[in-house]
Amino acid sequence: MQKGDALRITEVIAHPLTHRLPASTQTSWGRYDRVSIMLVEVRTDTGIIGFGESLARFAPCAYAELVETALAPRLIGRDPRHIGANWELMRRALSGRAGGMLIEAIAGVDIALWDIAGKAAGQPVWRLLQGEGTRAVPVYAASVGWGDDDRAAEEEAVEFVGRGFTSLKVKIGAPVIAACRRIERIRAAVGDRVELTADANWAYDLDGAIAVGQALARNGYTWFEEPLRPEDEDGYRVLRRRCEVPLAAGESNYTLDQAAPLVTDRTLSVLQPNITRSGGITETLRMARLAAAHGVAYAPHVGMSGIICEAASLHVAAAMSNTRIMECPCSANLFKSELADLAPGAARAEGGMLAVPEGPGLGLEINFDALSRMKALALEEVA
Ligand SMILES: [Mg+2]
Known part of the structure; x- marks a missing residue:
């Protein structure tokens, strides 16, 4: 396309998607047997199509309804590249403080708009962000699961190290005494040369967190x-x-306003927005920049999200000077392995690094057969 060409949004389609996990996964929050996301497809009058992803772990059909009834009518006929104005227009679809499903839904559309902007310019999104231009981002393995079996957790940690990861995340929970034992045993199992972090998923009160924090410091x-x-x-x-x-x-966090207090007073050392929850590329970029201005590291969260989350996070991570490391979830996830291929030439995680996609836009090719299967499973829930 030539510079100055008109480009208009003609359709916004929301795809609720679900897949069953081959093995259930457990955090201190709960056990998951199936996982959902929402894929957003934005079409334009030039034939360029953008794809985005929303975090929609529960009730994905409700998210799809929100996009198609409240957001899509505001966007039809608009230039998809006016991303900031489109974001504000979508935010006004609901009154009250911004958060929850609305911002997660906006995230999916926002990521799709960036995908279109990149494709229209013939450039990968990381180039449009005009940042550092990092070509590969360091990643850590996530996660050694929480549960009763210390021995199984040790084996999981050792296996990650065997796969070439030099940084691992360990899930911990209640009771405190079991978490402290787990913290010590995983350190002993992997030795001192592996970086370890711990994730409690809000398991503690303040006294419990202080006790666990001491065990983490000792180890x-x-x-x-x-x-x-x-x-x-x-x-x-x-x-x-x-x-x-x-x-x-x-x-x-959903928005910059929610992230700001603990960043500006440097209570947090590491800020971990999930781009499919925190308003997409536009709002996550604002958070990462605020963190950079206060000496706080940016470490993208991916969790159970899909390939679009991973790709969009890589583009932002590539642009930011304060990118520390990105989460690389290692459990089976069809939202990654089947839903899309990174464009040819993109490498997968090797030696603890993940290559930033090079193709136009996000650099992804969607697999529509897989999309149909996952959509059918999501729709079964409301049939
Ligand atoms: Mg976490």
Whole structure:
């Protein structure tokens, strides 16, 4: 396409998607046997199509309804490249404080708009972001699961190291005494040369978090992720003073406003937005830049999200000077292995690094057969 050419949105289609996990996965939050996301497809009058992803772990059909009834009518006929204005227009679809499903739904559309902007310009998104231009991003293996079996957890950790990872995340939970034992045993199993971090998924009260923080410090862990529920900002501030291990959080934030308090006072050392929850590329970029301005590292969260989350996170990580390391979930995930291929030439995680996609836009090719199968499973839930 030539510079100055008109480009208009003609259709916004939401695809709720579900897949069954080959093996269930457990965090302190709960056990998961199936996982859902929403894929957003934005079509234009030139034939360029963009794809985005929303975090929609539960009730994905409700997200699809929100996109198609509340967001799509606002976007039809608009230039998809006016991303900031389109974002504000979508945010006004609901009144009240911004958050929850609305911002997750906007994230999917926003990522699709960036995909279109890149394709229209013939450039990968990371180039449009005009940042560092990093070509590969360091990743850590996620995660050694939480559960009763210390021995199985040790084996899982050793297996990650055997696959070439030099940094691993360990899930911990309650009771505190079991978490402290797990922290020590995993360190003993992998030795001192592997970086370890711990993720509690809000398992503790303040006293519990202080006790676990001491065990993490004794065992040389690099960060303590979501020790407390995200609303307990004062708890995080107290913990920051009582705990030698740096604190990490951010996957539970939707907007810059929610991320800002613990970033600007440097309670957090590491900010971990999930791009498919935190308003897409546009809002996540704002968060990462705020973090950079306050000496806080950016470490993208991926969790159970899919390939579009991974690709969009890589583009932002490539642009930011404060990118520390990105999450690389290692359990089977059809939203990655089947839903899309990174464009030819893109390498997968090797030696603890993940290559940034080079193709136009996000650099992804969607597999529509897989999409149809996963959509059928999601629709079964509401049939
Ligand atoms: Mg986490």
